[in-house]
Amino acid sequence: MKPDLSDDVARALATGAPVVALESTILSHGMPWPRNAEVGRAVEDAVRAEGAVPATVAVVEGRLRAGLGAADIERLGHGEGVVKAASRDLGAAVALGRTAGTTVSATMRIARLAGIGVFATGGIGGVHRGEGGDVSADLTELAATDVLVVCAGVKSILDIPRTLEMLETLRVPVVTYGSDRFPAFYTRDSGCASPERLDTSEQIAAVRAATRATGLGTGMLVANPIPEAHALPAEEIGAEIDAALRAAEAEGVRGKDVTPFLLGRLNAVTEGRALGANVELVLSNARLAARIAVAEASSGTWV
Template sequence: MLQFFDYSPEVKFAMEQKKPILALESTIISHGMPYPENYETAQVVEQIVREQNVTPATIAVLDGKIKIGLTAQELQLFSCNNELYKASRRDLSFIIANEYSAGTTVAATLFCAAKAGIKLFATGGIGGVHRGDAQDISADLIEIARTPIATICAGAKAILDLPRTLEFLETMSVPIIGYRTQVLPAFYSDSTPYQLPTSVNDIPSLVKILKTHWCIDAVTGVLIANPIPAEFNIPSNEIEPIIINALHQAERNNITGKALTPFLLAEVSKLTEGKSLHANIGLIKNNALLGAQVAHAYFYS
């Protein structure tokens, strides 16, 4: 297995020195934002993590190697590559065997981070149960349920069926902890009508729950819901009609499967005249900051 993994010098040094590491996914870069915003955001996000004395480990697949951390040059080349696959966990063997390159979804990133021994992961928003009756359920939820890693996110993406996503996570026994919120945030929006089972207002309380969860030998991951900052918030009643419009566009164009989420994000960005893209950038920076703070506190407590 080790022959398929490649650690950046920065991540390798952090592991040798036993320093805290925060995993970051790469489909935000490859499929979530256009160039150059994706590259600029990735650079800033990694720097935010470093400023908390934590090492960022952006995970991706390059030429058939699972990269745990990207060098500056790799990050730049990855950001402007228009021929990247979008890899969930099921796709990794095909992509590695053929020496392709890919952005890793939440599911694939969690799988790779767990193999690397990383316990904390920050992303924008997770996948979930899609709207409608197609039974389209993101592999993100399955991987969160079976991988003992804490995922910091701004809730599930607003394009999803949020109540059914919450129900699925409850069925899979995944703890969901609101950070300074008692309701589920929905990516672009800081609140929804959906109550969370648990909330905390400070990082020590959060870390205590994480350590206890794994101390009692619970095998699931933990989802930490961190609302989008107020200055980037798009209220639900404003974004919902736009999402419905984008969903209709996807249906008319017969867009399904792994192509659906990138299409919807791009369509929503177009319909909001870029407002949703700025919100996306704002929330991933915010999640990276909280993720780094939690990683630091978890490691040193």
């Protein structure tokens, strides 16, 4: 199944120009209107400024899409009748004609179907804290789908050491851009050493090409620490996460509702600073992803 492409994305892919996929849950479920649309456009502009073509991914009336117009962004931003789709949900969304914002796993899947090899997001899901055994589909999609994902690390609300162990088990290459420490979304240091450090987009493109040449068949995770000026203090955010987790348990929040509940609580208790940090790290990730896509296009390493 081939996704529908916008004209600029189709031209870029046909000519071998760099393209960066972007998820759409930031529009449909991540922020209120009209802030979500403003951020969505700003992220696309950040990709263009680095010399690549943005391809925001979604499902629109049952059609897989890579590259959205203004009307699509407005519809997703208002959110009425828009569902949230992980990769497992794509079949139902297509067959039933739904409109959906795509999570990391679904965006990876559609990007690969479109022939897009680089994807920028905020943070990936992972292994949840506690003994419930809740593991994000982002990890299994990374194990199955050859797309390079640029993020600000694993979301701070998750069990980051266990997530890194799971990624190792799944054979997913993990590198951190410009740091020996693996980041934790709002903070630059999760307390875990990075499996690998790379300092330039060209190095990342070269490692990705060599990894693909081995036939590994997985994606690649590039962790990009949030810019220092916008990072939140680790001690503060850690205490607030613990409090939010206790509140989620007390209120019976389960499954896919946990992450938006926790992020909403964090934004409230930090008086909006968490949301501001979220926006800045997404922009930073989009810029790095675009530079990697440009490096791959220049070297001819992405096919």
